[in-house]
Amino acid sequence: MAEEKMLKFVSVERSMPEKRPPMLxxxxxxxxxxxxxxxxxxxxxGRCSQCGVPYCQTHxxxxxxxxxxxxxxxQGRLREAWEISQSTNTFPEICGRICPQDRLCEGNCVIEQAGHGTVTIGSVEKFITDTAWDEGWVEPVSPAQERPESVGIIGAGPAGMAAADMLRQAGVQVTIYDRYDRAGGLMTYGIPGFKLEKDVVMRRVKQQQDGGVEFVLxxxxxxxxxxxxxxxxxxxxLIATGVYKTRDLVAPGSEAGGIVRAIDYLTASxxxxxxxxxxxxxSGELDARGKRVxxxxxxxxxxxxVRTAIRQGAESVKCLYRRDKANMPxxxxxxxxxxxEGVEFAWLSAPKGFAGDRxxxxxxxxxxxGPPDATGRRAPExxxxxxxxxxxxxxxxxxxxEPEDLPQLWxxxxxxxxxxxxxxxxxxxGQTSLDGVYAAGDIVRGASLVVWAIRDGRECAQAILDYLGQGAAAVAAE
Known part of the structure; x- marks a missing residue:
């Protein structure tokens, strides 16, 4: 029977996909x-226990x-698995790669709590959708009927693209406006390739373009x-700009040359x-090669x-964090x-100041x-x-x-x-104070995870469809 393929967590050990050696x-x-x-x-x-209350799904x-x-x-029914996976997640192959599963689904797996090692949910999720792409199951959106209404989305990151996908499925005309020359937001320019190779993002962008989404870059x-x-x-x-303003470093000498923002460094790489x-x-300004970082x-x-600097050939890479390892975010x-990969961590360390013009x-x-702060975490002293x-x-x-001041900028x-x-x-x-204007993702909740941006984008898309439906009904009534 097919069901006999399940409940193997006692006899089969947890096994992640093979990880390349650090030196390679x-x-x-x-x-x-x-x-x-x-x-x-x-x-x-098959190690999944099929528990009655799936905490993985809840979290x-x-x-x-x-x-x-x-x-x-x-059970080997991969196309059905993919259809269920993509029914709730616009980008399952991306979440499978970059979600912190140890803090979300896998971290709440029932068999993990029982000491058997969590199901490798993220790796299986990635496998399912990569298989779907390889088999040609992933196709551009083709709505049953086109609608005349149009939605403008500001920001081509995960929230904006998730909303665009749902709106196009309903036949709505969608245009995404973005400040960069490629779509994808931080998935394209913020997250390094060793976590998310860029062709994975670009094929999703192309899928949306082929499905009728217009990108104004x-x-x-x-x-x-x-x-x-x-x-x-x-x-x-829909406002889905994300948050790009870097928090300032307040310390003597922090304006010296050679002190750069993470977003600039990662985007350049x-x-x-x-x-x-x-x-x-x-010029070497944003290249770590040969440097003490x-x-x-x-x-x-x-x-x-830190992992990008290692790959660029830094002489040494050290990470300063003001709390200990157990309390890092x-x-x-x-x-x-x-x-x-060779990064050295200096726990319970914070910058006091910097010396040198460069x-x-x-x-x-x-x-x-010290004692816990307002968030419940022990405060550094x-x-x-x-x-x-x-x-x-x-x-x-x-x-x-932090968010940019959009009312002033705009x-x-x-x-x-x-x-x-x-x-x-x-x-x-996601309804804002302006009629017909919605907001989703980090620009609403602050800097957060891609998976939360996807959720916000999908929820906003449904709210916009409700709004457009009411508008159409009002016009028809006239």
Whole structure:
């Protein structure tokens, strides 16, 4: 019986796809995990316990039907598995690669709690959709009927593209405006290739173009085209710009040369992978080759920076984080990968100041963890008299991102923002203070995960469809 392929967690050990050796993978920007063979994917999917209350699904922001597509994969019914997977997730092959499964689905797997090792949900998810692409099952959207209404989306990142996909499925005309020369947002220019190879993103962009989504690139709203002009062109507008403003580093000497923003550093590296000319990289300003590199921060962006510097041929790479390893916000799996590749972590360390017109040394505070702060995490405190110096040639600030002041940049009255600068939007719909204007992703919730942006985009798309439907009904009533 097919069901006998399940419940193998007692007899079959957890096994990830083979990981390339650190000394090999640090030489290029290719993804570090190999693909599952079909039988291995089915075997690992068969470890699922098919529990009555699937915490993996509950803790997935998209509430993906994980037990169902694991069961179908174990039974060899891959097309059905893919159909269920993509029914709730616009980009399952991307989430399978970059989601911090250890904090979401896999971290809440029931058999993990029982000591058997979690099901490798992310790797199976990646396998299913990569197979779908290879087999030609993934096709451009072809709506049953085209609708006359149009929606303008500002931002071609995961939230904007997820919304565009759902709107096109309903036949709505969609135009996405983006400041960059390629679509994809941080999936294209922020996340390094060793986590997400760029052809994976570009084939999704092409799929949307082939399905009727119009991309207007190299378009900075407020400069090349006004926000009011976009509103005038469309029946509804979705703001999905993300957050790109880097948090400042407040320390003496922080304006010295050689201290750069993480977003600039990662964008330059990703542009080089596309074969672009990048003067700031070619001059050495944003190239870590031969340099002593210090990255400041403990999130996933910091992990992207340290692992990129290793691949660029840095002489040494050190990560400063003011809390300890157990309290860092980044994925523990990414920390482990970085350590394997030669990154040194200086836990309980924070920058005190920098010396040199072009940075030569960083003065470092030693920290300890005190009582919990307002978030419940133990707050870092200075250890008096325990400072030390570290020679450095390149400092990368990975302190997180904040929203830009959109009302000022766009010259827009009436677009309300929160005290944090994010766009104020209704929970569950994304409706803003302006009629027919919605917002989704990081510009609403602050810097977060791609999977949350996808969820927000899909929810906004449904709200926009409801809004357009009401508009059509009102016109018909007249």
């Amino acid at each position: 993978r640090r030489e290029d920007f290719g993804e570090i995990y190999a693909d599952y063979a079909r039988d291995r994917a089915g075997e690992q999917a 997935c922001p998209l509430h993906n039907n994980i037990p169902d597509w694991l069961r179908l994969t174990a 190299n378009c900075t709203v407020g400069e090349d085209l006004s926000f009011d002009a976009i509103r005038g062109r469309h029946d509804a507008v 990703n542009r080089k992978s596309f074969g672009d000319e990048v003067p700031e990289f070619d 210090v990255v400041i921060g403990g999130g996933d962006t910091a992990m992207d920076c 980044g994925s523990q799996r990414e920390v482990a990968n970085a350590e394997e 940075v030569e040394t960083v003065e470092i505070h030693q920290m300890r963890l 200075l250890v008096e008299g325990a400072d030390y110096s570290e020679p450095v040639d390149l400092v990368i600030k990975a302190l997180g991102f 010259g827009t009255d009436g677009l309300e923002v929160t005290r944090w600068g994010t766009v104020r939007a209704e929970f569950g719909t």
